[in-house]
Amino acid sequence: MGTMMNYENVAEQxxxxxxxxxxxxxxxxxVVGISGGVDSAVVSALCARTGLPTLCVELPIHQAAAHVxxxxxxxxxxxxxxxxxxxxxxxxxxxxxxxLAVLPREEGPQYDLTTANTRARLRMTTLYYYAGLRGALVxxxxxKIEDFxxxxxxxxxxxxxxxxxxxxxxxxxxxxxxxHLGVCNSILGAKPTDGLFGDxxxxxxxxxATYPELEWAMAESERGAVxxxxxxxxxxxxxxxxxxxxxxxxxxxxIPICKIxx
Numbered sequence: 001m002g003t004m005m006n007y008e009n010v011a012e013q014x015x016x017x018x019x020x021x022x023x024x025x026x027x028x029x030x031v032v033g034i035s036g037g038v039d040s041a042v043v044s045a046l047c048a049r050t051g052l053p054t055l056c057v058e059l060p061i062h063q064a065a066a067h068v069x070x071x072x073x074x075x076x077x078x079x080x081x082x083x084x085x086x087x088x089x090x091x092x093x094x095x096x097x098x099x100l101a102v103l104p105r106e107e108g109p110q111y112d113l114t115t116a117n118t119r120a121r122l123r124m125t126t127l128y129y130y131a132g133l134r135g136a137l138v139x140x141x142x143x144k145i146e147d148f149x150x151x152x153x154x155x156x157x158x159x160x161x162x163x164x165x166x167x168x169x170x171x172x173x174x175x176x177x178x179x180h181l182g183v184c185n186s187i188l189g190a191k192p193t194d195g196l197f198g199d200x201x202x203x204x205x206x207x208x209a210t211y212p213e214l215e216w217a218m219a220e221s222e223r224g225a226v227x228x229x230x231x232x233x234x235x236x237x238x239x240x241x242x243x244x245x246x247x248x249x250x251x252x253x254x255i256p257i258c259k260i261x262x
Contacts, residue, residue: 007180011046014165019050021137023162028135029053033127033158034087035195038178038187039141042164044074045181047139048082053159055130058089059123061096062198070186079140090117090126098148116196120157131162140164143174145211149218150241151248152194152207159251161203170218171211207244209237 024027030047034040034056047054056075060068077088096119105111127138140161146152147167151247153159166174171192191202192211204210209217217238220230227238 005176009175010169010173010177011049011181014046015049018047018139018163018165019052022050022052022073022176025137026135029055029084029132029137030139031055031057031134031136032139032141033057033128034075035141036067036074036187037141037190037192037195038171038174038183039143039166040071040114041074041183041187042048042174042178043139043141044078044085045178045183046165048078048103051082053134053136054078054082054085055134055136056085056087057127057130059092059126060089061092061119061122063195064198064200066190066200067193067195070190073186077182088130092122092126092147095119096122099139105203112197116194117154117157119196120154121160124154124157124160127159137162138231140167142167144168144170145214145218148172150207150244151251152203152244153251154196155171155251170215172215180232207240209240213237214241218234 008168008212015207018030021027029052031052032040032044032047032054034044044054044056056078058071058075060070069215075085079084079087099118099122100115124138130136131138140147140158140163142153142158142164143166147159153176166177169177175188191204193200193202207214214237218241220238221241225238225243227235230238
């Protein structure tokens with residue numbers, strides 16, 4: 001789609017799609033988890049534009065203060081513009097700690113990753129609780145790179161949603177759409193982070209590449225390129241992309257079913 005994207009046209013398409021989908025399945029509105037990042041800010045703004053009831057939910061678990069303040073600033077802005085937007089917060093720190101207390105504790109990166117994914121799954125459970133009470137849809141905040149490129153999301157965590165309005169947009173396009181929608185500068189200027197580790201590590205630090213680099217690699221990969229065609233930083237990035245894409249296939253494809261033959 002390139003850099004010449006007509007963001008108003010994209011916004012209108014997504015808003016219409018959200019409204020039509022909700023109407024078609026008899027849903028009474030939307031529930032969105034708000035993290036203080038650009039993806040959830042853009043998605044909640046698009047949901048708000050439908051005029052349907054939109055619940056913004058903060059779900060802190062040992063959250064960095066900056067994430068919380070950005071989320072609250074965004075929610076306040078939305079509520080000031082849209083009477084159909086409500087908000088609530090569920091501090092999940094205590095339930096998270098209670099869950100860990102009955103499970104084996106270990107040291108090391110595997111344990112850290114497992115507990116990070118557990119946070120995401122606890123949030124998913126909570127969003128579905130609110131959605132269940134309201135007869136609403138849980139709206140996904142994953143973008144194209146995360147959801148279909150490198151699988152940078154938690155299976156049955158932030159990947160556990162009813163609908164995915166920005167799944168066809170790259171991160172760069174999400175930032176562009178966010179600027180068009182008037183998302184606050186504190187969010188547009190913040191480095192992307194999943195906020196799952198209780199520190200301020202960025203996505204770039206975790207992945208080893210920036211979103212623009214990964215977008216380049218995804219486009220090259222879809223054209224059928226192979227690592228040997230590149231050198232230096234390009235080759236490094238392309239290998240990061242293909243390694244993660246391969247390792248996270250299981251998140252991006254349907255659950256394998258053992259088909260029984262007569």
